[in-house]
Amino acid sequence: MPINYNWENFNRNKRSLTLDLSKEAGQKIIYKMIEDADVFMTNLRLWEREKFLLEYEQLKKCNPGLIYASLLGWGRNGPDKNNPAYDSLAYWARTGLGYMFSTPGMPPPIDGGAFGDNVAGLGLAFGVMMALFVREKTGMGQEVDTSLFHTGIYQASFFLAGALTTGLDLADWRYQSREEVPNPMVLPYETKDGRWLLPSILHPDRYWPRLCRALGREDLEHDPRFESNDPRLENHTALLHILEEEFRSRTLEEWKPRLVREGIPFSPYQNLVEAVNDPQAKANDFFVPVDHPVYGPIEVIANHVNLSKTPASKPMPAPEFSQHTEEILLELGYTWDEITRFKDEGVIF
Structure with missing residues (x-):
């Protein structure tokens, strides 16, 4: 099977646990994990969280210090809050970003993949760090949320500030020709x-x-x-x-x-191969090696923030599907008999 480069890049240093959350036993496993967790992070829509009993008000009962990190498509309020969302819709098309990079009289440009996903994730991580700092000072857990839509609005602020202030569509930013x-x-x-x-x-x-x-x-x-x-x-x-x-x-x-x-x-202007071979990028360790059990040595993109006293360790490869399910359940105190029963009942895979 050919390597899935994006899977390897975005899922290094993670473990894979599979649960059927429509089953009560699956929900109990999640709750057991949350008892000692620092952060719970989800991108489920609001109605899905309600369906699977994963709303913040429920989870904080078993862990009052929990940081509940929420990434939504459109925000937690408003008529579209439960609509499906993708980067191309909530970040690119609806925020005006796609419009600002279009040519008058021509169809809107095709968006590039995952721009909003990456930036929204960074914003959420920043919020989690602030919440952890507050908890360190006060012992108080809380919910942290952002959305693809709000992230796109924030990213477009260089363009939107004028429209927000004047109420005018500042189309003079766009040019039909050089x-x-x-x-x-x-x-x-x-x-x-x-x-x-x-x-x-x-x-x-x-x-x-x-x-x-x-x-x-x-x-x-x-x-x-x-x-x-x-x-x-x-x-x-x-x-x-x-x-x-x-x-x-x-x-x-x-x-x-x-x-x-x-x-x-x-x-x-560089193409992608030139970018990953750029001497400046190499000199600053923008790419890090990973020892993959199937594909051998590969490189993934490094974290773009460096800490002088506690630098990042060499990342683990991305997991296979459900690779760590048994390992995690054993860590939670479940027995092999219980794990076998979970498999038989379709709670885990």
Whole structure:
């Protein structure tokens, strides 16, 4: 069977227990686990939590110090609170993010997978840490919740702040073509070898002389059309065409040292294989090895937060389906006879 890379990446350091929560015995096992748990985390919809007796008000009765971490699609209130949700719906489409990255007159762009899932998970983890800190000080457990929808709204705040304040749809953020962008020094450019390079010159007056030197076009520095910000804005289309021509005159590798020498903020556009082989990523240990029992040595993406005194240990591989069910039940004090009965009754798999 081919390796499921996303499963291995997102489920390393986890154990797998399978339970049928529609059965009373399955619910009792969950409650037994919760008695000594620090955190219970769920993405079940609200009606599913009610069905399986997994609401916070129920669980805190057997563990008052429990941190109940809840990730919903649409939030815990409102008419859509129990609707199914995916990243593409709640994070991308409904928040305005997809709209802001669309081209007027064209269909909305296809979203990239798991952007909202990852960010919402990070937000929930941050909330859990705050709740654990409060519990350390007070002994008090509590519920922590966020949603894909709220996460998307938060991520879109750079765009939404104006609409929230003015009530206006600030569609002027969107451009139909490169020629409309007033600052062409923040656009990607194709190089001689068909690669793409992105300068990010957000302070044009500061970097304009440097860019002219990097281009080998010192004559442009004092060109009346471009020598200060106002004429550059007025003649931005002419500047765009000059930059397009100049960047096509050298390869990406030829451009890199010239831009670095002048301190120009820039980045190449990389494909996925280039990204995972990026020397800068390698130098900072963005990827960590895992010894997989079936596939041998593989690499997964490292946690992007580093602790100097307590660095992350080498991760365990992702589990097989139900791999640790018996192990966990034994840790909870169940006997082999009880485990066999659970299997016979379809409580575990």
